[in-house]
Amino acid sequence: MKLCIPTETNEGKSAEVYSHFGSAPYFTIVDTEKDSVEIIDNANQHHAHGMCQPMNVLIGKKVDAVVTGGMGARAVQGLNQNGIKAYRAIPGTVVDIVSQFTKGGLEEITVQNACAQHGCH
Numbered sequence: 784m785k786l787c788i789p790t791e792t793n794e795g796k797s798a799e800v801y802s803h804f805g806s807a808p809y810f811t812i813v814d815t816e817k818d819s820v821e822i823i824d825n826a827n828q829h830h831a832h833g834m835c836q837p838m839n840v841l842i843g844k845k846v847d848a849v850v851t852g853g854m855g856a857r858a859v860q861g862l863n864q865n866g867i868k869a870y871r872a873i874p875g876t877v878v879d880i881v882s883q884f885t886k887g888g889l890e891e892i893t894v895q896n897a898c899a900q901h902g903c904h
């Protein structure tokens with residue numbers, strides 16, 4: 784399974800999860816089956832509110848899920864329309880997030896419980 788985790792740094796598995804999907808400096812993609820990591824620089828980090836384009840970042844990456852501190856409803860819709868689920872991350876590193884995800888311990892982010900006005904973390 785491939786997980787996309789927005790991170791504060793490009794430090795791979797030791798990077799801390801970023802609080803909000805669209806404005807994260809980096810996206811760390813972890814392939815749990817291959818135990819591999821790919822880091823993507825978020826060129827769209829400073830987008831206008833409500834203009835996050837999650838699929839532009841993930842094109843061709845075949846991501847199964849996004850695990851993040853928070854995400855707006857439009858980003859959730861964009862991911863869901865492409866068969867990608869979003870989950871709310873716990874504070875910690877990429878390793879912590881992957882561990883919690885594989886245990887089934889993370890809440891799914893839906894349009895109903897998504898962030899409003901970048902107001903949740």
